Amino acid sequence: MAGDSSSRKRKVRGRKIRRDRERKEGRRAKKELARKASQAGDRNGDSPLADPEAVVPEPFVETDTVASLRDRITGWLDADQPVHLIGPTGCGKTALALSAAAERGRPVVWLNGDEAVDTAALVGEHAGGERYEEHDRYVSGVDKKTQIVRQRWVDNPLSVAVREGATLVYNEFSRSDPEAHNVLLSVLEEGVLERPGKRGDDRTLEVHPDFRVILTSNDVEYAGVHRQQDALLDRFVGVHVDFYDEETEREIVAAHVDLSDDDVATIVATTRKLRDELEMVVGTRAAITAAKGVAVFDGASENGTIDEQVLTDVFTDVLAPKIAGQGVDDVDALRSTIAETI
Incomplete structure (x- = not known):
């Protein structure tokens, strides 16, 4: 009988150790969840x-x-x-x-x-919830589960x-x-x-x-x-904030595109003339885009002079989206105005 009593005590103590370990693991999981939730905004890609x-x-x-x-x-x-x-x-x-x-x-x-x-x-705003389960096996053979949901605010x-x-x-x-x-x-x-x-x-x-x-x-x-x-x-x-002076616009365009100073000066001067002639906004961004076009088209510039037909085509392509949907006649009128200005 003494042997049986000792064996029973060992088994009871074994169950108590397991319960204590499970409780500790549950507390650690709970703390880890709270830590992750508090740092949710610091994760890579979440912080602006x-x-x-x-x-x-x-x-x-x-x-x-x-x-x-x-x-x-x-x-x-x-x-x-x-x-x-x-x-x-x-x-x-x-x-x-x-x-x-x-x-x-x-x-x-x-x-x-x-x-x-x-x-x-x-x-x-609230960005969904985080859910975890806590298990309580205090009574042998009984598994009590508690679900905890934490709303995460971002x-x-x-x-x-x-x-x-x-x-x-x-x-x-x-x-x-x-x-x-x-x-x-x-x-x-x-x-x-x-x-x-x-x-x-x-x-x-x-x-x-x-x-x-x-x-x-x-x-x-x-x-x-x-x-x-x-x-x-x-x-x-x-x-x-208005458009910058001509010198500043030339420096801005030159910083974005590898073109000669003469070509940059021509593009910026054309942009500024079109800004006065057209009933649309012709910004510095349009000058940069036009310069990129001149830089890639073969034969666009020779000896520091940009071909007028190429320049007309380039500026028409750059500015045409501003009148998209208005018809071919309007695009033709735009091209005509650009050609006359150049």
Whole structure:
């Protein structure tokens, strides 16, 4: 009997050791899940934070004109004023905004505006749940299972920028629905971001003192542009960005395409003439594209002179998408105007 009693005690003790081990493993799994959930926003590809050096456009031409305009933007940022860059498409607003953001030396958060942007796209939302099971085998032969589901909240660009003191570059700001921007009012006025849909004490975020905003928008007459609420616009400093002077445009084009100085000068001069003649925006981006075309077409340039027919064809191809769907006659009229200007 003594032997039987000893054997029974060993078996009972064995079950207790297994139960203790299982409980420890359950606690470790629970802690690991909590750690992973708390670091969800830091996983590769989930965080919108970028190093300032990584966002500088390449190439970026910095003439005295460009540097002066950028210093004006960073000056307003130093004064804790949100800056709204407004100007025609293709004039270099985005590159200028990124350069100014990088100049601060703070992390940069990028956001591109469009009709799909709503409050959740700005501040964050619940992104599914994480589920795990906890097993309790305290009673021999009985397996009690408990399922635990944890909702995972993912911060979107505005929340990340506010929390980390980053520079938010909001490109094409005026293409987003104005209702989505109501959340910006409390950020800029009260220094607090409310995250609708998030529960608990951290529903609101205190705005980091280094948080800044640079927005870019096309002029109001462009298609797809929304008029934003006056209460918000009153809190911005508006800096109008127009096309640069001819020397700066030549340097920008030359930085993007391997062409002779004479060819670059011809393309930029033609671009500027067409800008005056045509009832459409002919931006610096169009000059860069035209230069790329001249660079690849055989016989386009000889002895520093670009063939006029080739130049006409190139600019027609570059600008024709702006009148897409209007008919062949309109394309012919465009080609005729370009040929006459050249």
